[in-house]
Amino acid sequence: MTNRKILHIDMDAFFASIEQRERPELVGTPVIIAGDPNKRGVVSTCSYEARTYGIYSSMPSKTAHVLCPNATFIKPRIDFYKTISNTIFDIYKEYTELVEPLSLDEAFIDVTYNKYDIKSAVEIAKEIKRKIREKTNLTASAGVSFNKCLAKIASDYRKPDGLTEITTENYQQMIDVLPIEKFFGIGKVSLNQFHQRGIFTGKDLRELSEANLVEIMHKRGSIIYQNIRGIDDREVDPDRQRKTLGKEITFAMDITTGADIRSHFEEVAVRLEKELINRKIKIKTVIIKIKYFDFSIITKRYTCDNYIQSKNEIMYCIDILLKKCKLEKDIRLIGIYTSNLLEGEEENKQLSLWDL
Structure with missing residues (x-):
């Protein structure tokens, strides 16, 4: 499938860049999107200027303030960011309906066959970047390649405001020099295991057998084995x-x-019930998360026989899960997560079957 033309567009420090755009005096200064650093909370994202201080997403706000006391902290305005995201996604859809959103600021776009019959994917990427800048005064980084994995790698090559193409001729060379942490799915635990074995680059990874990778990364190992050879048929x-x-x-x-x-x-x-109703989503699996004062975390999950949505149904699951927890330390944070989602029209079809 090397004849495909796939783009990966990633907005540059999206939330922070919007706030800098809205307040020009913040341009060129460290901006951190997070709650009050004098209270509890974590960093959502930050500007490139703040990243030079070692700030990263999910860092406690207090820690970020210690590292960068001169930063401007701004509470996230998700609804406002969504309106700008919608404008950007409208630009993508000028070229094709094959747009896969990954988040408010990131998407895959298949331009193999596009509405303007433009042959060059690089030219389309240039046009999209130009239109984003003209309509939003924001920058994006673009990756162009013949599959999703390589397009995502390419978009990260030259940030911010970058454009990189990975072709059938240069893909192996570009993969081989990448630090292994650049490959999706390689987290801290597996990264340490690889480093202990003297594996630091894509080339090092490619010298491992699929069995070796599966031993370290389980199911993800087979995917990595394909990706480092430029294979991704998704x-x-x-x-x-x-x-x-x-x-x-x-x-x-x-x-x-x-x-x-x-x-x-x-x-x-x-709060979760309200979100589910607004989005017309039902769920089957409920997951609780408890973070202790020392940042250690426990999670428990329960899967229902049928799809649920109401607070009472969710709390039924929570009660079952809490009985399985031994709460031994003071608690900093709690959360409820859900999976096995049923959305929109699919939900209506399922309900009609139940009603038979």
């Missing part, structure tokens, strides 16, 4: 569904294990 899926949905609450002060933890979970469940 289609761009415009109907890609959200795999999980969740809500969290970070406490202003750690709560003790003797506190009524159930009432706090019920508060989160109310």
Whole structure:
């Protein structure tokens, strides 16, 4: 499938860049999208200027403030960011309906056959970048290749405001020099295991057998084995569904294990129910997350026989899961996540079957 033309577009520090655009005095300064650093919370994202201080997503806001005390902290405005994201996705759809959203600021686009019959995917990427800048005054980085994996690698090659093409002629050379942490799916644990074996680059990875990779990374090992050889047959899926949905609450002060933890979970469940109803989503699997004061985390999951949506149904699952938890330390954060989602028209079809 090397005749495909796939783009991966990734907006540059999207949330932070929007805030810098709205407040020109912040341009060129460290901006951190997070809650008040004097309270609990984590970093959502940050500007490139803040990243030079070692700030990264999910870092506690207090830690970020210690590392970069002169940064401007701004509470996320997700609804505002969504309106700008919609404008950007409208640009993508000027060329094709084969647009697979990965998040508000990231998408795959299959331009093999496009509405303007433009032969060059690089030219389309240039046009998209230009239109994004003209309509939003923001920059994007683009990757162009013959599959999704390589297009994503390419978009990360020259950030910000970059454009890189990986071709059938140069793909192996470009993969071989990549640090292994650039490959999707290689996290801290597997990264340490690879480093201990003297494996640091794509070329090093390619010298391992598939069995070796599976031993370290389990199922993901077979995917990595294909990816480092430039193989990825996944289609761009415009109907890609959200795999999980969740809500969290970070406490202003750690709560003790003797506190009524159930009432706090019920508060989160109310918010989650509202989100599910608004998005017309039903769920089958409920996952609870508990983060202790020392940042250690426990998770438990329960899968229902039928799809659910209401707060009471969610709390039924929570009660089952809480009985399995030994709460031994003060708690910093709790969350409820869901998976096995049923959305939109698919939900209506399922309900009609139940009603028979």
